[in-house]
Amino acid sequence: MSKKFQIVVIGGGTGGIMVAAQLLKKNSSLNVAVIEPSEKHHYQPAYSLVGAGTYNLENTIRSEASVMPKKATWIKKYAKELKPTDNKIILADGEEISYDYLVVTPGLVDNYDLVEGLTEAMKKDNVVSNYVDSEKTWKALQAFDGGNALFTQPTTPIKCPGAPQKAMYMSSDYLQNKKKIGDKTNIIFATNGSVIFGVKEFRTGLENALKEYDITQYYKHNLVKVDGNKQLVYYEVTGIEGAVVNDKNNAPKREIVSENPLIVSIPYDFLHLAPPQQAPDVVKNSPLVYTEGPNQGWMHVDKHTMQSPLFSNVFGVGDCVALPTARTGAAIRKQAPIVVDNITSLMKNGKIGSMSYSGYSSCPLVLGYGKMLLAEFKYDSIRDTDPMIKPFVDTTKPGWLMWILKKFGLPFLYWNMMMKGRM
Numbered sequence: 001m002s003k004k005f006q007i008v009v010i011g012g013g014t015g016g017i018m019v020a021a022q023l024l025k026k027n028s029s030l031n032v033a034v035i036e037p038s039e040k041h042h043y044q045p046a047y048s049l050v051g052a053g054t055y056n057l058e059n060t061i062r063s064e065a066s067v068m069p070k071k072a073t074w075i076k077k078y079a080k081e082l083k084p085t086d087n088k089i090i091l092a093d094g095e096e097i098s099y100d101y102l103v104v105t106p107g108l109v110d111n112y113d114l115v116e117g118l119t120e121a122m123k124k125d126n127v128v129s130n131y132v133d134s135e136k137t138w139k140a141l142q143a144f145d146g147g148n149a150l151f152t153q154p155t156t157p158i159k160c161p162g163a164p165q166k167a168m169y170m171s172s173d174y175l176q177n178k179k180k181i182g183d184k185t186n187i188i189f190a191t192n193g194s195v196i197f198g199v200k201e202f203r204t205g206l207e208n209a210l211k212e213y214d215i216t217q218y219y220k221h222n223l224v225k226v227d228g229n230k231q232l233v234y235y236e237v238t239g240i241e242g243a244v245v246n247d248k249n250n251a252p253k254r255e256i257v258s259e260n261p262l263i264v265s266i267p268y269d270f271l272h273l274a275p276p277q278q279a280p281d282v283v284k285n286s287p288l289v290y291t292e293g294p295n296q297g298w299m300h301v302d303k304h305t306m307q308s309p310l311f312s313n314v315f316g317v318g319d320c321v322a323l324p325t326a327r328t329g330a331a332i333r334k335q336a337p338i339v340v341d342n343i344t345s346l347m348k349n350g351k352i353g354s355m356s357y358s359g360y361s362s363c364p365l366v367l368g369y370g371k372m373l374l375a376e377f378k379y380d381s382i383r384d385t386d387p388m389i390k391p392f393v394d395t396t397k398p399g400w401l402m403w404i405l406k407k408f409g410l411p412f413l414y415w416n417m418m419m420k421g422r423m
């Protein structure tokens with residue numbers, strides 16, 4: 001016989017805990033279970049600071065027990081299979097869990113296999129990622145004594161898509177102004193994107209940083225292969241030539257490897273990258289995902305209600321869902337109340353609630369030690385501003401106040417407010 005709950009939440013990360021805590025704050029008699037195998041909960045936004053030696057990794061980790069809402073049933077197991085037609089979940093040990101309502105929020109996973117040579121390359125000391133091990137980034141940065149520092153990202157969607165840039169700006173500030181080896185360092189940014197940031201209001205702030213750190217930029221470069229022994233990264237260049245901006249005279253040039261398709265290689269001495277990412281298997285192999293197109297394998301939800309179009313008692317939150325906005329904790333802060341409102345409303349009167357998710361997300365772009373630009377936006381790359389922030393700062397301009405928010409304010413709010421269902 002399967003165990004039955006009114007609401008089951010898969011994943012006790014940012015999204016899962018926010019939803020469970022808010023549901024129980026609204027109605028403490030709800031019968032809520034959270035399926036989460038991990039004993040630890042991670043505050044990932046601070047990894048960008050750990051990678052620059054200005055935050056302790058230890059402070060990003062707390063026990064899962066400390067964030068789990070007291071009134072929730074914690075199922076300390078791994079969800080293996082979703083059977084939404086039967087309102088059932090199969091756990092890794094074969095146990096069955098039934099539900100009236102399901103919230104799917106197991107985040108996403110890295111998949112090194114999507115880039116040739118990446119698994120081997122990641123074992124090298126000079127190939128690092130704040131997504132994987134931010135302490136290794138800081139170690140490698142300190143050991144770097146000049147040459148090519150290449151920052152790049154894959155063609156798959158990634159969480160916090162600004163994070164590869166954050167690593168680059170922080171590293172640049174460290175190498176130029178702290179280690180003082182700017183004159184023998186080439187900072188290079190290579191991306192599949194065509195502009196530095198999708199929302200135009202924030203571009204000037206970023207362009208100033210690119211200029212200040214003299215960063216060579218290669219756009220429309222699709223990461224295809226990493227050779228960790230030869231220290232080369234290979235790209236397929238799409239678009240006409242792949243825009244090249246600010247190409248420093250002393251920067252080792254890209255080499256053309258093949259003409260059709262156009263493949264180039266870029267040499268590096270230090271490489272920071274975001275690994276390719278995808279929805280976890282439990283989502284990817286379920287009936288809840290897009291089966292074709294660019295969102296294939298990611299969970300399909302209505303972009304305003306977060307409800308599955310196929311199963312009206314199923315909702316998705318966070319990194320596992322496909323929405324035309326950035327996957328961030330900030331986005332989840334706005335998604336969670338919508339899901340809570342919809343589920344409680346469905347329980348009460350059989351109808352979905354009236355709240356609508358606008359696509360809000362934000363990216364705290366740290367541009368150096370003591371400097372941050374908070375890019376906030378919603379669907380269609382339209383600039384947006386949280387009412388809590390609007391009265392205090394012009395977010396298109398980098399500033400010290402925003403840095404303080406990133407380093408101290410946001411972690412405090414995360415642990416004490418968001419994880420408690422208070423915001």
Ligand SMILES: Cc1cc2nc3c(=O)[nH]c(=O)nc-3n(C[C@H](O)[C@H](O)[C@H](O)COP(=O)(O)OP(=O)(O)OC[C@H]3O[C@@H](n4cnc5c(N)ncnc54)[C@H](O)[C@@H]3O)c2cc1C
Binds near residue numbers: 010079107159328
């Ligand atoms: C380097 C970096 C910088 C970032 N910077 C920022 C930032 O500045 N601002 C910001 O807002 N966001 C930032 N983010 C993104 C943010 O951390 C994520 O978007 C957010 O944590 C996603 O929440 P989630 O609940 O979807 O997934 P997660 O928080 O990753 O949680 C998923 C949970 O599900 C569990 N799980 C996985 N599979 C299963 C399964 N099969 N069964 C049960 N449980 C499962 C996992 O153990 C995990 O606890 C950053 C992320 C990184 C890596």
